[in-house]
Structure formats: structure tokens, C-alpha cells
Amino acid sequence: MNSRVLRAVRTTLLVLTLGFIAVPMLMVGWTSIQPDTYPAFPPSGLSLRWWGAALTREWLLPMALSAQVALASAACALLFGSAAAYTLARGTGRGRRAFEAFLAAPLLLPEIVISLSVVQLVSMLDARRLIGPTLLVATHVLIGIPFVLRTVGVSLLGINPVWERAARDLGASAWWAFRTVTLPLMRSGMFAGALFAFIVSFNNVELSLFLTARDSSTLPIRLLQYMEYEYSPTLACVAVTSVVGICVIAGVASRFARLTDFIHGESK
Amino acid sequence: MTAHMRTSAEPAARASGARTSGGFGVVLRGIRKQFGTSVAVDDLDLDVRPGEFLTLLGPSGCGKTTTLNMIAGFLTPNQGQILLDGQDVSRQPPDRRDTAMVFQQYALFPHLTVGQNVGYGLRMRKRRPAEIRVLVADALERVGLVGREGHRPGQLSGGQQQRVALARAIVVRPKVLLFDEPLSNLDLKLREQLRLEIKHLQRELGITSIFVTHDQTEALVMSDRIAVMREGRIEQLGSPDEIYHDPANSFVAGFVGQSNLITGTCTGSGPEAGECTVRLPGAHMLPARLVGTARPESGAPVQILLRPEALRLATTSTDPTVPAGLTIDGQVTEVINEGSVATVVVRVTDALRLRVAVPDPGGRGLPSPGDAASVVIPPGVARALPN
Numbered sequence: 253m254n255s256r257v258l259r260a261v262r263t264t265l266l267v268l269t270l271g272f273i274a275v276p277m278l279m280v281g282w283t284s285i286q287p288d289t290y291p292a293f294p295p296s297g298l299s300l301r302w303w304g305a306a307l308t309r310e311w312l313l314p315m316a317l318s319a320q321v322a323l324a325s326a327a328c329a330l331l332f333g334s335a336a337a338y339t340l341a342r343g344t345g346r347g348r349r350a351f352e353a354f355l356a357a358p359l360l361l362p363e364i365v366i367s368l369s370v371v372q373l374v375s376m377l378d379a380r381r382l383i384g385p386t387l388l389v390a391t392h393v394l395i396g397i398p399f400v401l402r403t404v405g406v407s408l409l410g411i412n413p414v415w416e417r418a419a420r421d422l423g424a425s426a427w428w429a430f431r432t433v434t435l436p437l438m439r440s441g442m443f444a445g446a447l448f449a450f451i452v453s454f455n456n457v458e459l460s461l462f463l464t465a466r467d468s469s470t471l472p473i474r475l476l477q478y479m480e481y482e483y484s485p486t487l488a489c490v491a492v493t494s495v496v497g498i499c500v501i502a503g504v505a506s507r508f509a510r511l512t513d514f515i516h517g518e519s520k
Numbered sequence: 521m522t523a524h525m526r527t528s529a530e531p532a533a534r535a536s537g538a539r540t541s542g543g544f545g546v547v548l549r550g551i552r553k554q555f556g557t558s559v560a561v562d563d564l565d566l567d568v569r570p571g572e573f574l575t576l577l578g579p580s581g582c583g584k585t586t587t588l589n590m591i592a593g594f595l596t597p598n599q600g601q602i603l604l605d606g607q608d609v610s611r612q613p614p615d616r617r618d619t620a621m622v623f624q625q626y627a628l629f630p631h632l633t634v635g636q637n638v639g640y641g642l643r644m645r646k647r648r649p650a651e652i653r654v655l656v657a658d659a660l661e662r663v664g665l666v667g668r669e670g671h672r673p674g675q676l677s678g679g680q681q682q683r684v685a686l687a688r689a690i691v692v693r694p695k696v697l698l699f700d701e702p703l704s705n706l707d708l709k710l711r712e713q714l715r716l717e718i719k720h721l722q723r724e725l726g727i728t729s730i731f732v733t734h735d736q737t738e739a740l741v742m743s744d745r746i747a748v749m750r751e752g753r754i755e756q757l758g759s760p761d762e763i764y765h766d767p768a769n770s771f772v773a774g775f776v777g778q779s780n781l782i783t784g785t786c787t788g789s790g791p792e793a794g795e796c797t798v799r800l801p802g803a804h805m806l807p808a809r810l811v812g813t814a815r816p817e818s819g820a821p822v823q824i825l826l827r828p829e830a831l832r833l834a835t836t837s838t839d840p841t842v843p844a845g846l847t848i849d850g851q852v853t854e855v856i857n858e859g860s861v862a863t864v865v866v867r868v869t870d871a872l873r874l875r876v877a878v879p880d881p882g883g884r885g886l887p888s889p890g891d892a893a894s895v896v897i898p899p900g901v902a903r904a905l906p907n
């Protein structure tokens with residue numbers, strides 16, 4: 253009896269949660285395949301009329317730039333974040349806590365403030381020509397690192413240091429022990445972190461706001477600029493395209509490592 | 521766990537380069553290791569003979585693991601030298617030392633198969649894949665895990681995992697095998713079985729082995745020699761027999777085996793050379809053999825060791841099976857029956873309680889608490905220990 257009530261509560265909560273997450277996405281998807289500028293209820297039919305404008309250079313170029321920036325910043329975040337996570341996991345020094353908090357600090361600061369201060373910095377240094385992809389990558393790395401730090405950190409928690417020690421004992425150099433024992437076990441954590449870093453970069457507005465060059469914007473900035481003057485369901489089509497793109501990337505990544513599976517137990 | 525390790529030398533052993541005799545020595549000279557201000561290992565000298573099975577035995581925190589880790593190269597001593605086969609390796613990293621360790625928590629690589637785990641050291645030594653396959657199969661056969669190459673460590677029981685770890689260590693034929701309490705995560709039955717299997721394998725391969733444990737039975741069963749440690753120092757180094765029957769001091773006597781440690785008073789030299797006569801609490805006079813540096817003066821207090829199994833219990837004073845010796849009367853206060861042996865505690869005075877082991881107590885009619893009983897101390901069993 254009791255357990256049936258519990259099950260009902262659990263099912264209701266689950267459905268509510270799923271619905272809560274799904275509704276905005278369904279709305280975007282629906283907008284992209286109906287004929288009206290402002291979708292009406294009840295729907296007046298199906299149409300692909302908005303898609304013609306979406307799949308043009310106007311939108312595909314920002315999308316490509318976003319993908320490049322996201323890829324580069326995810327790669328850098330992966331490198332720095334993994335190195336930091338390893339240092340934190342294996343280190344014994346007193347400064348560990350402070351170091352870890354410091355690495356996550358960019359998440360605490362409003363991103364728009366970071367963006368602004370970066371602009372002020374490059375102006376001060378007379379280096380405004382860096383504005384564009386270079387600075388975009390550099391700032392996006394800041395918010396990518398904490399994600400990598402977390403996922404790789406969790407991976408490392410499951411990696412017993414004695415395994416590396418055993419490898420050294422059997423004749424592996426320090427690098428080779430890391431390469432053949434620790435790194436393979438960190439891999440799924442690294443994939444998960446890199447994917448998070450990619451997504452937060454790809455969708456980022458605030459950090460990019462002052463840092464995109466006039467002639468080339470990232471996708472979120474381009475969407476924002478467009479909406480300042482007009483609105484069209486084309487935006488929904490663009491959004492759907494980028495979601496599909498990210499899903500494809502996540503799918504490919506998960507072929508190499510199950511993304512949710514970055515926690516290792518001794519017995520695995 | 522029905523698999524048994526192969527114990528006879530077979531052709532594969534020769535193919536894999538097993539040495540039939542020899543082995544390599546390990547010498548520790550004046551080794552000292554500090555963590556901050558606390559001294560874990562203090563001026564330790566140890567000479568491990570080629571091919572021998574030497575156990576470091578001691579209570580928790582006495583520096584056994586630290587010593588072993590310095591030999592393996594995981595720790596660098598603050599002072600002193602470690603010679604492996606005559607060469608000073610104290611400043612070399614672990615991968616440059618020809619040692620192989622079996623760890624307490626197995627330490628198998630979880631992402632590799634059993635075969636890859638066992639073959640790891642061989643790949644580091646740049647052996648050819650075909651050769652590695654043969655050697656891995658041979659090593660697995662030796663530990664009774666034929667054909668398990670494709671399993672993951674996580675699919676094996678604790679005992680099987682430790683056998684894999686053992687195979688992984690012996691397959692590289694190291695100059696020294698190091699064991700850090702490899703059996704302490706296993707249940708008693710398995711532990712008793714693996715003890716013997718490790719011992720047989722070690723003898724067959726002739727690889728010098730240093731084994732760390734705080735289990736005195738393990739040490740007594742497995743070792744050629746035992747080094748009993750306390751607080752970073754070696755208290756006594758000797759064969760299991762010496763350690764058990766002639767402990768160098770009361771710490772060793774108390775740590776290894778069951779014991780009655782009694783403080784008596786020396787009243788002069790004994791009836792034979794190397795003995796002294798001791799007055800026990802309750803005024804009984806007992807000759808005891810002097811151990812090591814013990815040279816108590818007349819009137820000085822002296823520690824007497826009496827092993828419970830050396831004593832006899834006589835419930836009637838005319839029991840014909842009881843040998844001659846000093847007979848002390850008392851009262852039974854406790855009877856602990858463990859099946860194959862029972863321990864009877866006899867109170868003589870408040871300062872003198874004697875534990876007597878009664879082997880095979882089943883058919884003998886044990887006394888009950890409160891019964892009167894006599895303890896017979898046969899001649900030659902008492903030891904006077906240095907303080």
C-alpha cells in the first residue's frame with residue numbers, strides 16, 4: 253500500500269520534471285516547423301518556410317565560428333583542468349583547498365563583468381586587435397575549467413594511487429605509468445568535462461558580448477543582434493540546428509567513453 | 521577456491537629463465553626514515569640472504585611498510601644505504617630496481633584484463649608478444665588460474681585477485697619479491713591455504729622474498745628468518761624456532777606466541793651453567809636459562825618466560841602421565857576451549873597466574889573454574905629474559 257503511494261509520487265514527480273525540461277524544447281521545435289510568425293493555438297498547420305533562411309551563410313558562419321571557439325576552448329579547458337585536477341588529487345600541500353576554490357572563482361563572478369574587464373584590459377594594453385576568436389577562446393576557457401576540474405576530479409577519486417605505484421614497481425617510468433594506468437581511467441571524466449566545456453562555450457552570451465569582432469559573431473551573439481531589430485521563427489530553426497549538432501558531437505564522444513560513467517570503483 | 525598451485529618444477533620454468541638456485545641478497549645499512557619529526561625507521565641494519573624468505577613482523581606502526589617501500593623505491597631513506605645484489609640502489613626510482621611487490625589491496629589495474637595485468641611488467645621489459653603470452657600462461661598456471669587471461673580483475677574473488685597479483689610479480693623474475701600484508705584482506709581459510717602456496721612457489725623459484733605481516737602465525741609458518749620490529753628498530757632477527765623458543769626480550773616473547781611472562785627475583789646462579797635460580801611470586805624456586813644478554817644480579821628482578829604448551833596440568837598429584845618438575849598448586853579460574861587446544865588459567869597467587877595449554881582437550885575431561893589444580897613446570901623450559 254505504502255509502496256504504491258510512493259511509486260505514484262515518484263512517477264508524478266518524474267513526469268513533471270521531464271515535462272518541465274521538455275516544454276521549452278518542444279516549443280522551439282514546433283515554432284520551426286509551423287507557418288506563422290507568432291505561433292498560434294490551435295496550430296494552423298505545418299511548414300518548412302523558415303528553414304530556407306536558416307540554412308544560409310548568415311547563420312552557418314556564426315555557427316561554424318561558435319563551434320571552432322567551443323572546440324578550442326574545450327581543448328584548452330581540458331588540458332588545464334585535467335592537469336589541475338590531477339595536481340589536486342595527488343597533492344598533499346596545504347594550499348589545495350584555496351587552489352581549488354580559486355580555479356572555480358570565474359563561476360562566481362558575473363560573466364558580463366569578466367567580459368567587460370577583459371575589454372578594459374586589452375584597451376589598456378592597446379591590444380584591441382585581439383578581440384575576436386583569440387579572446388573568445390581565452391575567456392571561455394575560464395568557465396570551462398571548473399567543469400573539467402569537477403568531472404576529472406570525480407574520476408580521479410576512483411583511481412587508487414597504488415595502481416600507479418604498482419606500474420612503477422613493474423618497470424614503468426613515471427610518465428608511462430600515468431599514460432598506461434591513470435590516463436585511461438581518467439578518460440571518461442575528461443570526455444564528460446570537455447563536452448560540458450564545449451557546450452557552455454558554444455551557448456555563451458555574456459562572456460562573448462563585448463569580445464566578438466564586428467564582422468564575425470558567435471551564434472548566440474548573432475541571435476541576440478538579430479532579435480534587437482526583428483523576430484522570425486528562423487531563429488528557432490537555427491536553434492534546432494545547433495541542438496542537433498551538439499547531440500551529434502555528444503553521441504560521437506559517448507562512443508569513446510560512456511559520459512555518465514566517469515566514476516570508477518576498485519572492482520570495475 | 522579449489523585450484524591449487526603447481527608445486528613441482530616443470531619445463532616451462534626453465535623456458536622462462538627461472539633460476540634453480542641462487543637468488544640475490546638485499547642489505548640495509550643504517551637506514552633511517554623520518555616523516556616530519558617522527559622517526560618511522562631508525563638506524564636499521566638488515567642482511568637478507570640470497571634466496572631466503574625473510575619476514576618483517578611487528579605491531580601496527582612499527583615501520584614495516586616504510587622499510588619495504590624504501591626497498592621498492594617508493595620512499596627514499598633520509599640516511600643509509602640499500603644494496604640490491606651488491607649495488608647501491610637507495611637513490612634509484614622504483615622502475616630501475618629489480619623488485620616486484622604484492623600489495624595488501626591487490627593493486628590490479630582495473631581497466632586491463634588478467635592477462636594484460638600479468639604481462640604488464642614483461643611489456644615494460646620489452647619482451648616480444650609471443651614470449652609474453654607463454655610466460656603469462658605459465659605464471660597463471662603456477663598460481664592455479666589457468667585460462668583466466670581474458671577476465672577482468674573485478675570479476676574475480678579476493679583470493680583470485682591476489683593470485684593474479686602474485687603471478688604479475690613473479691612473472692618478471694625479480695631479484696627480490698616484496699609482500700606487504702598480502703593476505704590480510706582474505707578470510708582465515710584462504711589465508712592459511714595461500715600462505716603455503718606462496719611459500720612453495722617462493723621455494724621453487726628461489727627468489728629472495730621479504731614479507732611484511734603483523735600476524736605471528738603467518739611469520740612462523742612461512743619464514744626462513746623473522747625480524748621482529750618495534751618502533752622502527754629490529755628487536756630480534758632469527759629463525760622461527762629461535763624467535764619462538766629463545767626470544768631476545770620480553771617484547772618478542774609477548775608478541776610471538778602465547779606466553780606467561782612472570783616477574784621473579786634472581787637468587788643466584790642456577791644448577792647448570794647459563795642458568796639462574798629465580799624466586800617466583802609465592803616463593804617457589806625455579807631454575808631458568810639465561811637468554812641473550814640477560815645477566816641478572818642476585819636480588820635483582822628478572823622476567824621469566826613460560827610457554828603455556830610447555831607446562832602440564834595435573835588435576836591429581838599422582839597423575840602418572842605428568843613429567844617430573846616443579847609442581848605449583850593453585851585454583852582454576854578460567855577455561856578457554858578452542859577445540860584443538862584449551863587454555864586453562866590457574867591462579868597461584870594474585871601475582872602469579874599461569875596459562876597452561878592442554879592439547880586435544882576433547883577426551884581428557886577439562887577442569888572447571890574453581891577446581892583445584894597443579895601446574896607442573898618441566899625442567900629446562902623456563903627462560904630468563906633481559907630487561
Ligand SMILES: Nc1ncnc2c1ncn2[C@@H]1O[C@H](COP(=O)(O)OP(=O)(O)OP(=O)(O)O)[C@@H](O)[C@H]1O
Pocket residue numbers: 555559560578579580581582583584585586587734
Ligand atoms: N606518509 C607518511 N607520513 C607521515 N607519517 C607516516 C607516513 N607513513 C608512515 N608514517 C608513520 O610512520 C610509522 C610507521 O608506519 P608504517 O606504515 O611503516 O607502519 P607498519 O609497520 O607498516 O604498520 P601497519 O601494520 O599498520 O601497516 C607510523 O607511525 C606512521 O604513522
Ligand SMILES: [Mg+2]
Pocket residue numbers: 584585586
Ligand atoms: Mg603497513
